[in-house]
Amino acid sequence: MNIQFHIDYQTYYGQDLVLNIITGHHNGAVEASQYRMRTSDGYHWEVEVKKDAKPGTHIEYYYSILCGDNEQRKEWGVLHHKLDFDTERSLTYRVYDHWSDIPDNAYLYTSAITDCVVGKKVAKCKLNNYNKAVTLKVRAPQLGATDELYLVGAEPALGAWNVKKALKMVQHNINEWSYTLDASKLVGDQIEVKFLIKNNDNNENIVWEYSDNRTLTLPTMEEGDVVVYELAEAAFPLPAVRVAGTLVPLFSLRSQTSFGIGDFGDLKKMIDWVSMTHQRALQILPINDTTITHTWTDSYPYSCISIFALHPQYADLTSLPELKDKEQREKFEKLRKELNALPQIDYERVNDAKTEYLRLLFEQEGEKVLESSAFKTFFAETESWLVPYAQYSYMRDKFGTADFSHWPDHKQWDEADRKALSNPKDKAYKEVAFFYYVQFVLSSQLKAVHEYAQAHKIILKGDIPIGVNRYGCDVWTEPRYFNLNGQAGAPPDDFSVNGQNWGFPTYNWDEMIKDGCQWWVRRFQNMAKYFDAYRIDHVLGFFRIWEIPIHSVHGLLGQFSPALGMSREEVEGYGLHWQEELFTEPFITDWVLDRIFREHAEEVKQKYVEHVWGDRYKMRPAFDTQRKVEKAFAGKTSDVDIWLRDGLYALISDVLFVRDHKDPNRFHPRISVQFDFIYETLYDSDKAIFNKLYNDYYYRRNNQFWYQEAMKKLPKLVNATRMLVCAEDLGMVPDCVAWVMNELRILSLEIQSMPKNPKVRFGYLSENPYRSVSTISTHDMATLRQWWDEDWERTQDYFNSMLHRGGPAPHPLPGWLARDIVSRHLTSPSLLCILGIQDWMSIDEELRLADPNAERINVPSNPKHYWRYRMHVSIEDLMKNKTFNEQITDLIYQAAR
Template sequence: MDIIFHIEYYVYASEQVAINIVDAADGVTLHRHLMNTDDNAHWTFDWNADAWTADAADYFFTIEHAGTTLRREWTTIRHRLDLPRRPQTSVRVYCRWIDMPHDTYRYSSAFTECLHPHPVHPVHSPGDRCVRLVCRAPQLRSGHRLVLTGSDRILGEWNPQQGIPMTEHGYNEWVAEIAADLLTDTHLEFKFVIIPDDSSSPIWEECPNRHLTVTPASGLAVYELDQSFYPLSDERVAGTLIPVFSLRSEGSFGVGDFGDLSAMVDFVASTGQRVLQVLPINDTTVTHTWTDSYPYSCISVFALHPQYADLRQLPPLASASRRDHYARLQQQLNGIQQIDYERMMQAKEAYLHELYDQEGAEMMATDAFRTFFDEAAQWLVPYAQYCRLRDTTRTTDFSRWHGHTAWDEADRAALSTPGTAEYAEVAYYYFVQYILHTQMTAAHDHARRCGVILKGDIPIGVHRQSCDVWMEPGYFCLDGQAGAPPDDFAVDGQNWRFPTYNWQAMLDDGCQWWNRRFTNMAYYFDAYRIDHVLGFFRIWEIPIHAVRGLLGQFAPALAFTPEEIESYGLHFSTAMLAPVITDDMVDTLFGDRAGSVRHYCLDAVGNGTYTLRADYDTERKIADLVEAGRCDSQLLDGLYTLVDDVLFLADHRVAGTYHPRILARKTWAYRRLSDASRRAFDRLYDDFYYHRNNGFWYGEAMKKLPPLIEATHMLACAEDLGMVPSCVAPVMEQLRILSLEIQTMPKASTRFADVSRYPYRSVCTFSSHDMAPLRQWWDEDPLRTQDYYASVLHHDGEAPHPMPASLAEEVVAAHLASPSMLCVLSLQDWLALDDRLRLLDPNGERINIPANPHHYWRYRMHITIEQLSADAHFSQHISEMIERAGR
């Protein structure tokens, strides 16, 4: 088969257009060909496809220069050519370059598989003198079909009912085929028209009549046309946020599971909601204690957490006494108000071990297990070995795993081969992950059938002793800790203790680890939240010797040289890098314990100044001394303050360059500067944190995010809160990523955001999992609440406490009425609407406190999903509010 591709694209003299042809079946096999031109504008490539065995070919175009790709099309949805049935047919394809459309969200699986699923059918024409028109029409909804109509008789003479029915052969891409012999004129005048299945009026596209002159030859001529647009309003949907572990049903085992997730989907769908958002569901098992409850500290970005196994979906244990034992445990654990993480995990793991002994061999002999294993083996085999070593050595400190301090690829064969001793040692972990994958996939499929978008969460980091670090240490920088600079959540910053990423190593191999991560997530979700998207611009990197976030620095960043610092009018000295401790500092911080601190913790250097002794000169050393009982914990904050009292920090990567310390204007060192030096430091500080790095960080994000966003069809959303540089919004807009809008954390310089002015491409909510839910927030700060009551809700008088359901309804209704595409509220905020259902104590609704690095993540619904579903009044109330808001 001879296929000639044509495209018109103007380039510079030294550049070339290339066509990249991909096997539509596997999506991987790629053939790149430079195209031919006589004028650097009109390009052709003659492809002999005789050896091509697939029924279709996907392709995209790139601009090349000296072997380097300069630009490329949007590739999430590639061009698709369904090949004629007759292999001898000649084909000409008249293509058009496709940049990322403004409405990429309509091409996401959130829309194409959940909100508006359409069956997709290939089109294989006989190929003899046939004209094929191809058009993208992403606005079509369920119950819509597309018709080609126009002036020609074969096109129905402008009667849509007599036009040519079109076929959706790829996501949002429609095809019409016309036998050339039936055309009365080679010049076509036409439009694409939506025909609703409910017999309502046809919907005509908003554009002048289209015109095309076709030149059908003996074979097939394919014409790619501009996208079609229709007078249809943008869709807005509502949803609920709740962690899977927080779900409660009558049959769950002390924690929410994947069966509960399906039940929650049913409740969400019954109220007219179309989104269910959860927190990360990856395995976090490090110590087998409650500290593993932190869902953002995963040991594998691929493996699912065993706590989510729904035991009800598994074969029953053969022993009646063991069944009774676990039934009693289930009743005890499920009756506790909050999660007892340790007892729950001990019980679930014991059950899974017993089930593995009973069912494992049979279950793992199935074709379904083998398919799962083959698809997951790249990460699953190392993960299972990691878990075995963790459990047998009772530590995740792999530096202590003699002979196994790093993953050895040579171990893979034996670990993957049934019958070997090595396989037997790790098979249990394969078994558990297979169960989890099967159940989560089923929950995802169920959500799609219900028209509900499951939205997942991609944590910014991994545990520093995780399987990912053990397996691919080159991707991580273990000499730093990821965190966040000070903000309203944590005045001293946040130290997540995750390693930072070696982005250069990741970029060098095309971000394969991230691509695998996103691709794996697409098994389970149709939308995702990028946790701390600012980390793709720059991360707050804290040195290993620090505990708090105040000694962190942005990485990467354009740090100052001494000469640049001096150019602001500030005399630079290396003394600005170390604390200069004075008597007044010690007296102020420690009061009547100042003498003791001078005696045990400080060395005098003269002139009434001191330095910290070697045992006390870092936050980590001080914390270790307190933990060992060798230092009074009441001195901790004061000693930390002495350590942190510096104006500049040396850059972690580039010697001889320096960062102004965050919040340096609150230090004693700053106060000791002269007035002129303070003014100079202020100029330098403001330039560094708000101007100097913006262009640089824009470039960093645009190297990392585009290939990840295009790796899957999931809808991309991001948490873009915190100390947000001005370059973030343009990147989010350019990549069509939905922002997160929270009324009490406005992006403009106001106290409360105006929800009526939110962008369409956004997710709006009142509270995230890191914040106080609505009712708790209402009571936290009476002055702030009074301001909100008067200026946002426009009420006179004194704000009532506690918050009545009627006011909660006003807040929720305003959010539902916002322009945001997604309005996703926490379950706690939905329950605030009903005095009968809400938890009596609003302080019991909080999921996380970011300022506490040792927070116990144990919140559970206080009523069951069954009770929620049976409450017709509450469900109807939500449904009516959503309907009134036009969602």
């Protein structure tokens, strides 16, 4: 069969248009056969391909631009062109395509909308035996669940504009409809057509395209010819898709059958509640395995040891076979009730108990499960990451530490071990088989939850952390992707005046980009097995990460990486005389020591600093980094010790410029240095110069550079799946972030109390962009009720200026007023409005917790925070609370979500 491809695309000299016919996928990457196209004018391109294609089959393909052998550009990767071979007598196909860029309404092509909200299924085109045929294809993402697309035209064969004779099209691809005409019944070489929407064949409610009729000039056709036209997207009004949902950490769920922590079974029950209240989205926090120490410090869900492995604590034990040992059954049931009655999670007891239970069940059922076809399929799909993860977990437990540098052997994953670890008869396999079993159970349960959510038309939204644990399996397996001499974090913000130090290694992006960011692509594609939307945690990290030296505790001595550091000459070009020692070494004088340490200043002079000249000092070598100070004060918890320790931290970070981590001749103005002593010593004129330099550096200098950095990475990830992409874009946001997110159609995060416009104190909800997620608070913030009582002056301003109410603001926040705030958020233009379960409950004074502080999930300023918040009511009781549920349903109905 001959297939002739035609496309119009304007190129310039040196560029070639290439047809890429997809042949398969490998490690998450698309594999394709390439065909260079021909042109005579740089605009009209064509190529002929000979292919054995049987009727009833299809091919998928895309176009790209090459300059030499370098790919400069390619089409939108989420939805490829699809050509159906639906004509039995065809000898030649002539295909007329158009270039496909990411559309403004890309969200309508995501699985969140197509598979959850709308729920339409792709069908197969019927075979025909026309001697000559014309196939019309058109994308129409605007159709609802019960809508059908019809084709009608001027000719009798097209219905002669009679809607009752319109031709029903087939949705043969995601949001793309097709119909094949018998060309022998067409009169003349022109056809005039238009598309229309019918709902369940109801001829009364018809929506016509908002456009002129489409006119096509047909080429001369021979017997066996099929002409395929891919037309521009149907011109129907866009549907007002606006979805309400709930955010709750999975560990926070409570049901009558929980084992002291939320699990995948509880997630199904939560989907029932979300569906019952007419919400359409359920968002959770990361659920990857975080097991490093087997203590409560592993409760931090953003510090995963594997980007693929799920946390064993989320196994739903009730859906697994019972333990045959009656005594063990009774013991675990007694313990389950005890742990489930606790107001918060006892992370260590819960995990110890669940691990013990799973080991007993593995002894009982493991052999049968590992021999099943379902497990073998799972193993084949996941073997690339599952095998190293299982060996890592075994080694961690065997040697009592996750720090693989302390293991006597296997300090790094050895690919040669894979064969033995994959052979059920080998001793190595038997040692790690338990971890295979647990991950199989977890994956099977979460897939079932995902299917359950889709069946109930609920968008399940996951969370992709920006970092991984430096002692985790990912670093052990593929160390080339990480920089272990730095720590990822965030600069100072409303959450933490000293910045945040997450302790994660930073990424070696140069190495990642070499293979097309496959590590990230595989990660996103694995998420798509379980979710239809996801939140990119700290999307700013794809532009630049806040990299903190390994010897620092706080984040103040960090710098953006990558970033264009400043030379001495550039600094002096602003008018600031360069004084390297003064600007880059800690500024320590008698008056500084007196101000910080007061009556303990003399003790500090004697023990921690040494005199240099005049009234200047420097840190003693034993205390010249924050890590050394931290170690010296380990275990000292008195108020005086903490005061001394924090004061020494402050001394060490009191510099005007930070030396670049890679180039010692480049410098970065130290973040928030305007609050420190070195800045205080500057002349007013020098302060003004420094502030200009500082603002240029942080808000203008790197914009184009960071845009280019992000565009090397994010397009590959956004195009890797059909999940709806949402980003957490809070913090110190450069202008280029909005450019990239708009270009890639990524949803922003909008929080009224943290407006992106620096000129206002509170954001205007009516100005939220449609492509956004609106919320009141995140897991890192105070809940609505906490925020209301934190700062009464701020609350009063909000009460008067945003809620337009007079008089003093009531404290604590009454339910009726919380309902008003929730209602205003729901009526915003944002595509998604997802509220934390605590903020939903704030509207009901009888339901919500008496103490709002008990609702807090995380305190970012505390790196050792214990993540243990649990809902105080069971999901079963929540389902029975008719008053509360009707309030939510009413609010959603009134907001037209």
